[in-house]
Structure formats: C-alpha cells, structure tokens
Amino acid sequence: MSQVAISVKNLSKTYQLGSINHGTLFQDLQSAWARWRGKEDPNAKVGQKHDRLVGTNFHALSNINLEFNKGERVGIIGRNGAGKSTLLKILSRITSPTEGKIRINGRIASLLEVGTGFHPELTGRENVFLNGAILGMRKEEIVRKFDEIVDFSGVEEFIDTPVKRYSSGMYVRLAFAVAAHLEPDIMVVDEVLAVGDAVFQKKCLGKMDSVSKDQGRLVIFVSHSMDAIQSLCNRSILLDDGKVKFDGDTSSAISLYLDALKSDLMQNSTRESEIHFPLEKNINHQLLTFGIQTLDKENFQPFDRPFQFYIKYKVTGRISNLVIDLRILKDGETILLTCLGDQNETIRDQHEPGVYEANVTIPSIFLPVGNYIAQVSMHVPQMHPHGIYNPGKGIQFQIHQEGSNLISSSYIAGWSGKVLLSEPWKVNRITT
Secondary structure, eight states, X not given: OOOEEEEEEEEEEEEETTSOOOSSHHHHHHHHHHHHTTOOOTTXXXXXXXXXXXTTEEEEEEEEEEEXXXXXXXXXXXXXXXXXXXXXXXXXXXXXXXXXXXXXXXXEEEEOSTTTTOOTTSBHHHHHHHHHHHTTOOHHHHHHHHHHHHHHHXXXXXXXXXXXXXXXXXXXXXXXXXXXXXXXXXXXXXXXXGGSOHHHHHHHHHHHHHHHHHHOOEEEEEOSOHHHHHHHOSEEEEEETTEEEEEEOHHHHHHHHHHHHHHHHHHTEEXXXXXXXXXXXXXXXXXXXXXXXXXXXXXXXXXXXXXXXXEEEEESSOBSSOEEEEEEEETTEEEEEEEETTTOHHHHHOBXXXXXXXXXXXXXXXXXXXXXXXXXXXXXTTTOTTOOBOOOOEEEEEEEOTTOSOOOSTTSTTTSOSSOOOSOOOOOOOOO
C-alpha cells in the first residue's frame, strides 16, 4: 500500500474581494449581516501584502505542491495571513480549491476552530456520537471508545450538559479527545489548542506524538508556538504569502521563520519613545498611544534600574473581558508577555466607554543586556477569538550595563538567560 496519505498538486485558492464566499455558511451570513448594517466585515483579512492582490482577486494560496506520508508529524508555520488556515480548510474538505488536485488516502479528523463539528444544543455525550458518525465511525466503535474519550477530555462531570454552556477550553478538550480517539488516519489540528491550559496542551502533544509513532497515522499541526512545533514535528513547512517557502527539517524551518519575523519586526519598529496610532472607524476599542519611559535618551536603559511602559486606549461602548497584551521580543521571540486586566477584576469584567491610561513597570535586573522590541495589541475573546487588533508598530529599546553597581560579569550579553532574577541569595553557614 502506498505510504502517501495526502498528495497536493498545483493547488491554488483565489478569493474575489467584495464578495462573501468565505468558505463556510456561518461566515457568509456573518459578513452579510455586518455589511447590511454598514459595519466592518469581521471575516475581512487585513495586513496582507499588495502583491497578492490582482484586480479584485486575492490569491490566498498559489501553486502549492506537497506530499504528506503516513506516520509523519508535519508542522505548518508562517505569519498571520500566510495561508495556513486556508490550506487546512482545503485539506479538510471544508472549502474547495480554485485550481489543482488533492488526493487523500484515509479518514480525516479536523480540529480547526473551537467547537468544530459540535451542535451547541446537544450534550457532550450526544456530540461525541454525532462527531463520530460524521467521521464515519459505527456506533459500536464509538461506544467502545466512549469512556476513554471522556476520561481524556476531563469533562466527565459535564458530559450530559449542553455544550453551549461549555467554556472554550472545555469545547477544545472534548473535541480533541473525539478526534484523537476515534482512530482517524489523518489528524489536522490548528492553533485552536492554544485555548486549552498548559497541562492539557502537553497532554494533546503527547497524544498526537503517540498516534503518529505508534499507530502510523499522519498528523498535520499548525501553531505559533515554536516550542510545540519543535517538540512534536519531524518535518515542517513554512508558508509565506500563500506559497511554500521551505519544506524540510523542523529546526531549519523555524530558523528561517524567526529570521523573517525579526526582519519584519525591525522594519515595523521605531526608536521613538512614543507612538501615536490613528483613530479608526467602526472599532469599539483601539489603542491611541504607546510609549516607554527610560532613564537614558533614545530608549537606552541600565539593566539594574526599573523602567515603565504606558498606553492610552479608547473604548466607545461597554465591553467585557478586554485583553491588552504587552509583548517584549528579542530576535523575533517573545521574552515577556503581560496582560492588562489579569490582576484587576474591575478592568477585566467591564469597561465603560471612555479614554483610559495604564502603565506597567519592568523591574530592575530582569532583562539581560541586549536589544529588544516592545509591541501592544488588544482583543476581546468572545468577539473574535482568533482575531487581534494590532497596530503593528513597535518600540525598539536597549538594555545596557554601563554604570551598573553590580560587579558580577555573569550578566553580560551572550551569557545570560532570557530573564534574570534580582532576588538576592540567602546564605547560611551550617558547619564550622
């Protein structure tokens, strides 16, 4: 029997701008309703390069040629808008290609969005049987695996509750458990696992690894976590502007991706200490100002002194669970992530209309000597779980050691870790 599980030949996908045609009925209705009200299309793609636009057509994928073999664990990586999700939807037969052919040898289980294949009015138990039937399983097979599925998901206490009352994490846990245990020949998993907690993510990665190694099944995994890709995948594909930029070993793919990401970050960042973002229409929450306060000029900061970031943002309507992220990156990798509202229930639960100011202090002896870029973004998980309002612009700053009161040479650039610990050691003499 052939070892090729999926063969992709000359695959292209083109969308006509201004039309609906998002590939799913829900998104089509969502876009039509927004357009009728004169609102922004929630499914519109932004931040794409103009060379993918030809007239009124947008080329989401262009001339893709790939083969996926049984037993492989393949990672697909790339920037937002590179075409990853479009490729997975075509492989999962959710949407059809504009050109090209796909040959699939085996049964596919896809987990692309929270609640994929689930009916909100049905209970968890009923959805397990529904999803299994969709995958082509007989009732006897589902019954045999049912206890194992529920145990893996950890939602046994709520298995007879309608899934519309589940949290997004519970949705994903049950959906992944079904997809992993009903013995598909091919598993396709998108970034949706990021919704789960760290323990469950580790559990899922272990399950995907065993499904591939022990059972010889194909796993295709999309993630923005390079650690997850590196630990799971023995092959990775880097997509860029709808084309395959690299197909080979995972370490090389990640290296190319981070180099490109670092280059983009440098081009979209500034040495200015304050950035002002333009007001945009039809957005009920947006950033106005982002800045840094350092001791030295041009964003130079001694590594043994604290410094601050500050933001100003606007909310035009009452909003709950507004998430504002501050990311500090080095060499394209996130070193620090902190979220406004995590430790303030009033801010997290309800934002009234108005203009807000907020700041956060980065402690001394925390970031090693080196060059960094800071970015901010914001989103509301209930409104757009996979979409983030991101102005794109970042602030460059540098941590230096000149003038430090510390005499240790262990903190110099190249020797230090990703973060430093300022807490002093406690030493007790226990013998004489």
